[in-house]
Amino acid sequence: xxxxxxxxxxxEKYHSIAVCGMSKSEEKPAHYVPAFLLSKGYAIIPVNxxxxxxxxxxxxxxxxxxxxxxxxxxxxxxxxxxxxVVREALERRQExxxxxxxxxQDGIYHEAxxxxxxxxxxxxxxxxxxxxxxxxxxxxxxS
Numbered sequence: 001x002x003x004x005x006x007x008x009x010x011x012e013k014y015h016s017i018a019v020c021g022m023s024k025s026e027e028k029p030a031h032y033v034p035a036f037l038l039s040k041g042y043a044i045i046p047v048n049x050x051x052x053x054x055x056x057x058x059x060x061x062x063x064x065x066x067x068x069x070x071x072x073x074x075x076x077x078x079x080x081x082x083x084x085v086v087r088e089a090l091e092r093r094q095e096x097x098x099x100x101x102x103x104x105q106d107g108i109y110h111e112a113x114x115x116x117x118x119x120x121x122x123x124x125x126x127x128x129x130x131x132x133x134x135x136x137x138x139x140x141x142x143s
Contacts, residue, residue, distance in 0.1 A: 002125055008137040010101055014071030015042050020085055021076035022046040022054050030076035033131040063092045072101040082110035086117050
């Protein structure tokens with residue numbers, strides 16, 4: 001069971017966030033949530049095979065292509081696609097030793113994929129908005 005203290009610890013400790021399914025469309029949460037996190041000092045790495053750049057950041061087709069270290073994999077994909085995303089994250093973790101957290105945004109969850117990731121030592125947060133949790137648990141950083 002993930003507690004508020006766990007989430008706050010993640011938000012304080014990890015700063016490199018790959019965003020699977022980041023959108024080019026400014027009105028979508030898959031765009032404005034990572035843009036908000038970028039404004040708070042996080043390093044955002046877009047993962048979207050149909051975009052070269054999003055908010056002036058290089059976008060990658062898949063996790064394997066990202067040269068930087070990834071602390072958190074934030075997922076904006078339908079729940080049915082989560083197992084494929086988790087498998088890709090597990091492959092990367094095995095090769096590169098990164099991805100400490102998989103964060104499934106509001107409305108996104110998959111129990112079997114969560115268990116698989118947790119067995120590999122990855123913390124999984126499901127069905128929570130990273131921006132909302134930041135605003136709620138990090139009020140001293142909201143100015």
